[in-house]
Amino acid sequence: MNLAVIYDSKTGNTRQAAEWIAEGMQKTEGIQARAFGIEDVDEGFVKEAHGIVIGCPSYAALMTPDMRTWLLESASKLQMAGKLGGAFATEQYTHGGGENVIMSILTNELVMGMLCYSGGAACGRPVIHMGPIGVNGNVEPHNCMDNYKEYFQIYGERFSRKAQDLFA
Numbered sequence: 001m002n003l004a005v006i007y008d009s010k011t012g013n014t015r016q017a018a019e020w021i022a023e024g025m026q027k028t029e030g031i032q033a034r035a036f037g038i039e040d041v042d043e044g045f046v047k048e049a050h051g052i053v054i055g056c057p058s059y060a061a062l063m064t065p066d067m068r069t070w071l072l073e074s075a076s077k078l079q080m081a082g083k084l085g086g087a088f089a090t091e092q093y094t095h096g097g098g099e100n101v102i103m104s105i106l107t108n109e110l111v112m113g114m115l116c117y118s119g120g121a122a123c124g125r126p127v128i129h130m131g132p133i134g135v136n137g138n139v140e141p142h143n144c145m146d147n148y149k150e151y152f153q154i155y156g157e158r159f160s161r162k163a164q165d166l167f168a
């Protein structure tokens, strides 16, 4: 089963998070997980995928304009309806709007007819409420993306298990 992680990333943090999610997905037997930037999506792979996780940096506590454009103009051509959907974000401030970004991505996924999943409290600790968020080390000396590696991997693994439950 194919699972895709699709992201917008200008300076590499969100790309790194996407790769960690794909690594976590690969831990489930029978999953082929790949990560793509929005400028480089393999349409054939994504159309066949049963689940797609979409991620974006926080820009003024919202998704980037490029991600918004991609969701409106390109995603709807990728047969998104009925696929499992998830979302993640990166930011440079602990309270930098990541959950707002996630919620707006999930809203777009719902509009496209996707089935949205975060794992939530049902999976126990670490509890990931809406989707994972990584805070980079640009401005907060105690933070860096590596602090969140395990969260992204665990989220990817949970997402892939749910996709297997639903579609295998």
Ligand SMILES: Cc1cc2nc3c(=O)[nH]c(=O)nc-3n(C[C@H](O)[C@H](O)[C@H](O)COP(=O)(O)O)c2cc1C
Residues within 6 Å of the ligand: 008, 009, 010, 011, 012, 013, 014, 015, 057, 058, 059, 060, 061, 062, 090, 091, 092, 093, 094, 095, 096, 097, 136, 138
């Ligand atoms: C135009 C712009 C606006 C940003 N706004 C926010 C913000 O509101 N909150 C925040 O925490 N970080 C903000 N950031 C920082 C990015 O969200 C953060 O560095 C992110 O990890 C970058 O992802 P990337 O490396 O994948 O491009 C902003 C960055 C840019 C360039």
